[in-house]
Amino acid sequence: MTLGISLHTDMDDIDSIFADDVELIQNADVLEEDYTPQQIICRDNVLEQYTSVFKPIYKGRPPQNAFLYGDTGVGKTAATKYLRQNLEQDIEQKNKRLPESEQVSLTVIWINCENFTTGDHKTSSYQVAVGIVNRLRDTGNRITGTGYAPQDVYDIMYEELDKLDGTVLVILDEVDKIGDDDTLLYELPRSRDIGYVENVRVGVIGISNDYTFRKNLSPKVKDSLCETEIKFPAYDAGELGQILSTRADLALYDTAYTQETINLCSALAYKEASGSARRAIRLLRRSAEIAEENGSQQIEEKHIRQADKDLEYGNIVESIVDQDDEKLYILKALAHLDEAGLTPARTRTIHAAYARVVRTYNAETGKEPLTQRGMFNHLSKLVMFGFVNTIDHNKGVGGGQWNEHEFSDDVNPRKVKDAFEDRNLQWVNIDVRGIKD
Incomplete structure (x- = not known):
């Protein structure tokens, strides 16, 4: 069994003010939000639906458009990253067996719409289009978020997209941040039909925490973007426990936690964050950090309770920032x-x-x-x-x-x-x- 105590043999490390006497975390990356697990668990039904959206791309056929919705921390982004990663790897392996003329070409553009806000803290189709252009251009050739007429920005975007070939998959995370300006959501999925691009097929996946955003979309946008709708339900406490057990096994030393640790973290996340795996994972990580800071060889209930208070404080601050x-x-x-x-x-x-x-x-x-x-x-x-x-x-x-x-x-x-x-x-x-x- 791996000991939960980290033995410091480096004198510089012992003398460092940043070192703890005890280390419980052996792989912190596993507890980060950008970590993509090797397997998505407790999501078999939605993964089956979602995989069907990606299949046409793998087969070299026109892509589907999809709209994903569900509360924060229910696996929408994690599932998208997982399927994207597998799709790119499988296409690469497939292309090795095919002549060049039959190979599948895929370009993925991932945009978090939250990152393209104006001075009044709003996002628009215009700003997101600027973001897409700058994803496709070198650093020295990017455009600014002001000074262009909207149609000029859209023209530049389609020109850049058409320089590619095969399929372009545009993933719009937090798509609801676009608000009422849904020009891009209508045009982008239909760009080839409308005649804006000739050399590529564009597929769009919209990811949202707000289902009411979908309800308020115009009928023409729903027809374009919501070709396939996939709802990600909240995890129950048991599912959160399975997810946490998997992460803890990879992230923590064996003696750093017990089943009671997993159960309490899962229960609190289920109660206070509507079944959010993100909250549960954050709670486990913060609990381990507090235990380390206190020189404890194992995560205890008091560490989890303190971590819960710390996270609640941070959540309120984040909500105010928004x-x-x-x-x-x-x-x-x-x-x-x-x-x-x-x-x-x-x-x-x-x-x-x-x-x-x-x-x-x-x-x-x-x-x-x-x-x-x-x-x-x-x-x-x-x-x-x-x-x-x-x-x-x-x-x-x-x-x-x-x-x-x-x-x-x-x-x-x-x-x-x-x-x-x-x-x-x-x-x-x-x-x-x-x-x-």
Whole structure:
């Protein structure tokens, strides 16, 4: 049996402030999000459907288009990477047996639509098209995300695509980030039929965490993109346990964990993250790191509980980071009011603080804050998202009715500050003294 204790024989390592007395992780890569397992487990049904989407490409036939949906961490991206990897390897082996004229040519372009956002934190078909062009061009010949008419960018994209041959598979991860601008989603899967390309066949796979995005697509886009729809259901606790056991066997030393470790991590991920394998794997990794930091030879329940708290903190910060600028300004205003002891606060008080935040952060551009009604629309969304609580006051006919707002239990000024830093925004202290109801 492999010992869970790492024996340090290098004196430099012993003296290092970065070394732990105990090491429980023997292969950290297995616990990373970009790791592609040798086998996808607990996904037999969807893998069978999904494999059928890739079969025509292997056979040199026109590709199918597909739309994948399901919650975060249910295997959509992992399954896509797994099948892509196997498809490319099998085509390579197949081509070795065929004459050049019969060989299958495949180019895969993977785009995460989340990475192509504009200054107002939105993504568009235009920006994604720019991303596709730059995937196909050398570094010195890439185009910028501004300065081109949309049709010019699409023309450049199709010109670059048509320089290739065979099949081009465009994978649009987080495709729902494109929002209402679905021009690309209609044209790209039909580009050969429309006549935009002649030398290649283009297939498109859209991956989304938001099924409502599919429902809101126009009928013409549904016909193009949603040729095959595959739903990835959430994992149950037992399936999460199987996945974690497989990862732990490869990532951790034998004595670093027990079956109880796997069971607790699985149960917490199932309860708190709707059956997300990503959350379960993160929880296992963080638990091992905490155990190492504490000099423990095995992951214990207290390490898992602490890891769960750490991850929950990070998830809230990530959720705040994802908000648009106006909602970030409102959260910053609430943070300053909270630190000044002025929450819960009425809408007009929050608007006054919000206005100071907006003018401070936009002094050079002169951007003005939204009206109180406009700001309230964003504030209502923050309530719906669970960042802010609303307290209703009703004093009857004589006393009147009004609302006050404060952070929910999951949010505090520190998390808002961390979110600003993650967005590379400087945290400027705003004086909210003198703001009264």
